[in-house]
Amino acid sequence: MFKLDDKKLQQKLKSLPPNLAKKALRKACRAGAKIFASQLKQDVRIDTGTLRKQVKVRAGKSKKLSLSVNASTGDPKKANLNSGEAFYGSFVEYGTKNMSAQPFIRPAFDKVKQKAYDATIKILGDELDKEATK
Numbered sequence: 001m002f003k004l005d006d007k008k009l010q011q012k013l014k015s016l017p018p019n020l021a022k023k024a025l026r027k028a029c030r031a032g033a034k035i036f037a038s039q040l041k042q043d044v045r046i047d048t049g050t051l052r053k054q055v056k057v058r059a060g061k062s063k064k065l066s067l068s069v070n071a072s073t074g075d076p077k078k079a080n081l082n083s084g085e086a087f088y089g090s091f092v093e094y095g096t097k098n099m100s101a102q103p104f105i106r107p108a109f110d111k112v113k114q115k116a117y118d119a120t121i122k123i124l125g126d127e128l129d130k131e132a133t134k
Helices: 006-015 018-043 089-094 105-132
Strands: 056-059 069-072
Touching: 006 018, 006 105, 018 056, 018 105, 089 105
Parallel strands: none
Antiparallel strands: 056 069
């Protein structure tokens, strides 16, 4: 079992070349995001199924050591993630003047945040250990 505190994490990440550190972080973040996306798909209200089908985990473009991994329903090529077939995800989550809110994003996050965090830390620890032994 890999137990991690901030100083250990920073030391291990700094000891790796930037491209390997970024690769380890991306894999770890993706693991956590997949758990969240899976819960989102379970919790989303279904009328047509479009919103459920459009929940995706995507790695964002990044520079240097910055990294983003998103679980979203929008088009990642556009600045506005409320685009594409399921543009109405935020309307469902927050409501509109004509429709009451039917939250599914925040409740899904609250259900799995610890599980997603644990998976992220485990994968990150495994990846850092793997790279350190090479």
